[in-house]
Amino acid sequence: MIDFSPTVEQEEIRQLARSLASDRLRPEGHSAERRGDISVELMQMLTQTGLTTPFSEDLGGSGPLDAITYALIAEELGFGDGGLAMNIFGSMLGPLAVALAGNERQQEQLVYPFCDVQEGYKERGSLAFAERTGGYTVAEINTTLRRDGDYYIMNGTKRDVIHGAHSHPRVVLARLADTTGSEGVCAVVMPAQIEGLQITPDAQKLGLLAAPSAAYTLNDVVVAPDALLGEPGNAGVLRVASLSALLRAAVTCGMVRASLEYSGHYAEERIAFGRPIVSYQGIAFLLAEMAMKLDAARLLLWHAAAQWDRVLAPETLLRDAEAAQYQAVKLAKSATIDAVQIMGGAGFMQDHPVEMWMRNAAAME
Numbered sequence: 300m301i302d303f304s305p306t307v308e309q310e311e312i313r314q315l316a317r318s319l320a321s322d323r324l325r326p327e328g329h330s331a332e333r334r335g336d337i338s339v340e341l342m343q344m345l346t347q348t349g350l351t352t353p354f355s356e357d358l359g360g361s362g363p364l365d366a367i368t369y370a371l372i373a374e375e376l377g378f379g380d381g382g383l384a385m386n387i388f389g390s391m392l393g394p395l396a397v398a399l400a401g402n403e404r405q406q407e408q409l410v411y412p413f414c415d416v417q418e419g420y421k422e423r424g425s426l427a428f429a430e431r432t433g434g435y436t437v438a439e440i441n442t443t444l445r446r447d448g449d450y451y452i453m454n455g456t457k458r459d460v461i462h463g464a465h466s467h468p469r470v471v472l473a474r475l476a477d478t479t480g481s482e483g484v485c486a487v488v489m490p491a492q493i494e495g496l497q498i499t500p501d502a503q504k505l506g507l508l509a510a511p512s513a514a515y516t517l518n519d520v521v522v523a524p525d526a527l528l529g530e531p532g533n534a535g536v537l538r539v540a541s542l543s544a545l546l547r548a549a550v551t552c553g554m555v556r557a558s559l560e561y562s563g564h565y566a567e568e569r570i571a572f573g574r575p576i577v578s579y580q581g582i583a584f585l586l587a588e589m590a591m592k593l594d595a596a597r598l599l600l601w602h603a604a605a606q607w608d609r610v611l612a613p614e615t616l617l618r619d620a621e622a623a624q625y626q627a628v629k630l631a632k633s634a635t636i637d638a639v640q641i642m643g644g645a646g647f648m649q650d651h652p653v654e655m656w657m658r659n660a661a662a663m664e
Contacts (some may be wrong), residue, residue: 308345336510349557358406377557385461442473456515459515470486472484484536495520555631555634559638603619
């Protein structure tokens with residue numbers, strides 16, 4: 300039986316993330332949404348804590364983290380504000396991909412700038428995963444790499460790439476032509492300027508407005524072999540895809556927890572017909588079901604994270620991580636809608652954050 304009780308170190312890290320989420324992310328949620336990005340001051344503070352630099356100490360980072368610790372941090376930041384949490388992790392996934400799948404030269408060139416004490420907070424990375432015709436699973440990756448002499452030709456589309464318009468490294472997940480499933484999956488670092496890559500910043504988004512994103516269209520983009528992170532289909536690339544799913548699942552668990560606590564407190568204070576509305580079964584059952592499903596989704600997430608830490612077969616990691624992601628995102632969509640319904644007309648007002656959380660959850664698909 301796996302014991303998910305956090306270690307002393309993990310609990311200290313979680314408390315740090317919880318404090319930042321409550322004191323900084325939650326109060327800045329609406330202003331970040333209006334601004335369309337995280338504030339420089341908040342990003343600088345996060346960098347100083349070491350939470351955004353989980354890279355080797357040889358590269359100047361605070362040291363690699365296990366997946367369960369990643370999940371604890373991501374849930375707390377998602378509890379503070381899902382849009383800002385996705386802004387933070389959307390940037391981290393680019394250099395994390397290099398750290399997990401790249402060679403020593405690529406790591407020194409692309410990861411080290413994020414760990415710079417003075418300027419690291421200014422750096423942004425990106426990971427292009429989902430496509431216009433699919434979701435966030437490896438099986439739905441259809442962007443292709445085709446070998447042509449000494450180079451590769453790349454074609455496809457990507458959507459909702461956080462920091463996709465302005466980032467370095469800009470990592471794109473693709474697959475070798477004529478492969479399926481996890482076979483032949485590649486991570487490619489795109490140069491800042493390359494012919495055939497069209498980048499379109501997203502506008503008028505429903506949610507996650509605090510995480511600027513873009514869409515990619517790749518038409519016969521010529522890629523050099525040294526732009527690939529490792530060999531096609533290598534375990535490092537699949538671990539990157541699994542970690543992306545785990546982080547997305549953890550952030551959405553944080554969204555659910557925030558919705559549960561906020562709407563629960565509202566229901567305790569809102570009086571109707573002489574008593575708090577939480578005393579009515581219609582409200583109490585919604586909150587109870589939300590809490591029950593959150594525990595189930597979190598357990599599935601922690602199980603998948605433990606599998607990632609044990610470095611099991613890549614196919615097993617993908618299956619478990621993607622299952623956790625699916626359940627967490629599905630729950631976040633229903634739980635945030637329920638939170639709005641519990642609060643009635645107040646739930647739709649920007650005086651309360653639940654309407655923003657509902658839009659953010661819908662944008663996670």
